[in-house]
Amino acid sequence: MAEDWLYFNGVNASRGEYAHEPIPVRELARLILGERPSPDRIDPDPEQRAALRERYLADVTGAFRVKEGVDPTNLAQAGWGIIFPATFDPAPIREALSELLNWRRVQAGPRYRECSGERGYRPGESKAAFLRRQGAATSGPVDPERFPYYLLLVGSPEDIPFRFQYQLDVQYAVGRIHFATLDEYAAYARSVVTAERNGITLPRRIVFAGVQHPDDVATSRSLQGLVQPLATELVGHPQRGEWEISTLSGSDVTKERLSQLLHNEPPTLLFTAGHGVEFEANDPHQLYHQGAILCADWPGPQAWRQRPIPPAFYLAADDIASNTSLHGAFVFQFACFGAGCPREDDFPHLRGTRSVIAAKPFVAALPRRLLSLPRGGALAYIGHVERAWTFSFSDTRGGRQIETFSSTLRRLLFAGAPIGYALEFFNERYAELATVLTEDIENARWGQAIDPIELSTRWTEHNDARSYIILGDPATRLCRQQATEATDSQLQLTMQPSSSTKIAPIATPSPIATESVATPPSSAAQPVTPVPAGSLPPETPVIPVALPEVGASFGLFGNKPAETMQKLSTALQEFGERLATTLQQVIADAAHLEVETYTTDAPETINYRQGDFRGASLRAVTRMSLDGDTQVLVPxxxxxxxxxLWAIHVSMVQQAQTNRAEMVRAIATAAAGLLGVLQGK
Amino acid sequence: MNAVFFVIEPSPTVVTPPGPWQPLVSGNAFSTDDQPDVIWQARLPDDALAAQSAIRSAMSQLDAQEHALATVEQRLRQVVDGAVSFGTTLPLAEQHLLAWVSMGEQPPGGASFGLRDEVQERWQAAQEQFIALSTQVCESLRSYATVETIHGSRLIARTRVNWFGDVQSWLVTDITPVQATLHHQTLTLALRSRAALLRIIGLVGRGAALIATMVASPISALMALPASWQFVQEILAEVQQSMVSST
Known part of the structure; x- marks a missing residue:
């Protein structure tokens, strides 16, 4: 009967069949216990087992992850650190990440830490040994004054093993980045900083994509037992707010659809569940495609009949175009090998010996790609190292367990917590399961009978929960939407007859809509001074100034409140008019952008202000119109x-585009900020 | 040679833009010409690594100030919500704001002990500064920004940007990729600083609206503008202070 069997998520693309055949849970229980049951099978490091138990007890008693009085969502209190391997010179990567490091240094203040060189991670080091060297406690609540709660590991799992990441994650909020080039590091750093500083444009939308193949129990279960109930729960959740939640399921999750989603309509969170493709250790595809999302294009094990799986059936890193933007997004992939692959099998019990499954451990290519997109990448990718299991959300007795997933997503999206803190639910479960399992195995060691189904379930859940990792900075969080600012940036220029005594609106409508947003209620009781606008062009908006009642005494103004106010309001009036005029000109000119690049032997001799460019050669020109018409003069x-020279010119064009958008936003922000003041609010 | 970053304006500036800039005055000619450009000039050392390092450091400074500006509203809200009270550990910005509010709530002619005079003096200085800032930014809205990069003793590139975004650049014929990058970064720095200065105005406005809600007397946000301006200035000063103490 199906309920007595354990199914694995994972299809071996080299062989075109399940990577691991389902096995009866009783058989798994026998393999877990082995001939001589030992807690070593849970974790061979007794210190780590103690730490897991301590964490479990702390969770049970409601203790905090960080010491009392520290807000784990505030970097200034919780701290932030970066850990490089001690074995290589971190300077080039550090340089590439400098934008992020500077940003975090400011946020974390004295609780910012860099561990490199002597202080970096040393080969083979355990979590406890590493923390001792840093002067931090090796267990218990984190004291950010001694070592920061948010920790970013930099490097491949060869340099800093996955195992160290799992261990550290029990106590801290840990993420990892590993890219092939410095440009990718720099792109990721830029994405995070830009998103946090300027906000993001992605809509508040969550897409759940649950693949399902014919004749495939694993994906039927992940769709019905995880994706659908999770989506349903979030849709009906009272904290949902304005989030739009949609589900792509079954045969709809084709490679084309998923690709279209990522390229054209990326949501803020993409949650996928299905098989991750897996390759033999000697398969050249392994490094680039392992963990890729197997889409509904694969017709299932019966129809496919063990032929190698072509890339047309799965979404891999090289399917993501370089001009794609996922800026500010989060991706959660429930699949085997979605986040990475260890060198050796994590489940030796299944084969009796620990086998080599990859030439070297690695971070999967798809998350690396999505995090390092040059036009703005995802902020974090949550995925699984090694195999993912259906027991994570559904045990053999029919129980459904999606609360870990649900709580994590709610904390990340609805509460806006950093991803490292949101994922603590998985660590709680890992600690709980490890502790209970250790006890079970201890009991079995002394001859006590253990329910094989319970044991298999816990063991599987334990491995599953342990191996979810964050790729990316664990302190990243859902960023505010630029829509608020974009709204500002689209200041409505509403004409107001100068003779009017009503409050004239500078409304802030949506970027597309042109109608005014309702004017904030005006205080009719307040006297309003008409604005002298005779010198302005008729279409210039008028910002009315409402002076406070002279009778409203305010000690700081001395005896001349009206005079003082008049001086301020006149200055602001002029400023507001100038802003409005400039913005109006910008909007009128928005359909056109021109960038010219000249070369000259001596730029200082060019009389550029008078438009006299003698002595300079015009080498490159770009003229862009909103209608898509672009004229280019290539040097x-x-x-x-x-x-x-062309590269320099192109960078100038990009700069010009960025600057124009930034400038409109800045003008709009300034105008919107003054609006309330000038309207006497 | 150490790197220096100048912002050269026709009139004396009251407020230095965020970033590494030092103000210089170019003076106004009595002519009917357009408004002179505001020139953002980076004078970088000849050594390319030192030049890159100087730009990075300048960017960090701007990052820190932008970050501090991003915290202004939250800090103001904490004051408004009563999450902070007088105390020795309170940052100066909050202390001064609370003093200002407290003074504002007392009737004129109330007990003074000298504090009222001090607060009133600060308030008037802030008011004048804010008016001057509005004028300064207003003038800059009429003019071009010219960004110049001097590498060693040579002007390697000049870029002129108008407020509508059009760009003209003059590069030395033999410009190297490193020099092109230096100029690009200088340009980024200057434009970001210019935008940040403009944003400060809006921030002060929003801050004033918040502060106005703190005072029991019926005041408008307009009356709270100088207090908001002073608050922002003091937060920027905190950043400056922390950067000085960390170097």
Whole structure:
């Protein structure tokens, strides 16, 4: 009967079949216990087992992850640190990440820490040994004054093993980044800082994508037991607010649809559940495609009949175009190997010996790609190292357990907590299961009978919960939407006759809509001074100024409140008019952007202010219109296109586009900020 | 040679823009010409690594100030919500704001002990500064920004940007990729600083609206503007202070 069997998520693309055949739970229980049951099978490090138990007890008693009085969601209190391997010179990567490091240094203040060189992670080091060297406690609540709660590991799992990450994660909030190039590190750093500083444009939308293949029990279960109930729970949750939640399921989750979603309509959270493709250790695809999302295009094990699985059936890193933007998004992939692959099998019980499954451990390529997109990548990717199991959300007795997933998503999305803190629910479960399992095995060691189904369930859940990791900075969180600012940036220029005594609105409508947002209620009782606007062009908006009643005494103004106020209001009036005029010109000119690049032997001799460019050669021009019409003059030299100068010019064009958007936003923010003041609110 | 970053304006500036900039005055000519450009000039050392390092450090400074500005509203809200009270550990910005509010709630001519005079003096200085800032930004809205990068003793690139975003650049013919990057970064720094200065105005406005809600007397946000401006200035000063003490 199906309930007595254990199914694995994972399809071996080299062989075109399940990576691991389902096995009866009783058989698994026998393998877990072995001939001589030992807690070593849970974790060979007794210190780590003690730490897991301590964590479990702390969770049971409601103790906090960080010491009393520290807000774990506030970096200034919780701290932030970065850990490099001691074995390599961190300077180039540090340099590439400098934008992020500077940003975090400011946020965390004295609780910012960099561990590199002597202080970095040393090969083979356990969590306890590492923490001791840092002067931090090796168990118990985190004291951020001694070592920060949020920790970003930098490097491959060869340099800093996954095992160290799991161990550290029991006590701290840990993430990891590992990229192939410095540009990717820099791109990720830029994405995080830009998202946190400027906000993001992604809609508040969650998409659950639950793949289901014909004749495939594993994906039927992940769809029905995880994706659908999870989506349903979040849809009906009172904290949901304005979040739009949609589900793609079954045969709809094709590679084309998923690709379209990521490229054209990315949500703030993409949650996928299904098989991750897996390859043999000697397969050249392994490094690039292992963990890729097997889509509904695969017709299932019966129809496919053990042929190698082609890339057309799965979404891999190389399917993501470089001009894609997922800026500010989070991705949660429930699948085997979605986050990475260890060198050796984590489940030796299944084969009797620990086998090599990859030439070296690695972080999966798809998350690396999504995090390092040059135009803005995802902020964090939550995935699984090694195999993921259906027992995570559904045990053999029919019980459903999605609260860990649900709580994590709610804390991340609805409460806005950093991802490292949101994922603590998985660590709680890992600690609980490890502790209970250790006791079970201790009992079995002394001859006590253990229910094989219970044992298999716990063991599977334990492995599953342990191996969820964060790729990315664990302190990243859902960023505010730029929509608020974009709203500001689309200041409505509403004409107000100067003779009017009503409050004239500078409304802040949606970027597309042109109608005014309702004017805030005006205080009709307040006297309103008409604005002298005779010198302005008729379409210039008028910002009315409402002076406080002269009778409203306020000691700080001395005896001349009206005079003082008049001076301020006049200055602001002029400023507001200038802002409005500039914005109006910008909007009128928005359909056109022009960038010219000249070369000259001596730029200081060019009389540029008078428009006299003698002595300079116009080498490159870009003229862009909103209607898509672009004219380009490309610089050439004896060899053809002058690539060097063209690259400089292109960077100027990008700068110009960024600057224009930024400037409109800044003007709008300034105007919106003054609006309330000028309207006498 | 150490790197220096100048912002050269036709009139004396009251407020230095966020970032590493030091103000210089170019003076106004009595002519009918357009408003002179505001020039943002980076004078970088000849050594490329030192130049890059100087730009990075300048960016960090701007990052820190932008971050501090991003905390202004939250800190104000904490004061408004009563989450802070007088105390020796309170940052200066909050202390001064609470003093201002407290004074504002006393009737004129009430017990003074000298504090009222001090607060009133600060308030008037802040008011004048804010008016001057509005004028300064207003003038800059009429003019171009010209960004210049001097590498060693040579002007390697100049870029002129108007408020509508159009860009013209003049580069030395033999510009190297490193120099091009230096100029690009200088340009980024200058434009970000310019935008940050503008944002401060809006921030002060929003802050004033919050502060106005703290005072029991019927005041408008307009009356609270100088207090909000002073609060922002003091937060920026905190950043400056922390950067000085960390170097």
């Amino acid at each position: 050439t030299n004896a060899e053809g296109i002058d690539e060097r």
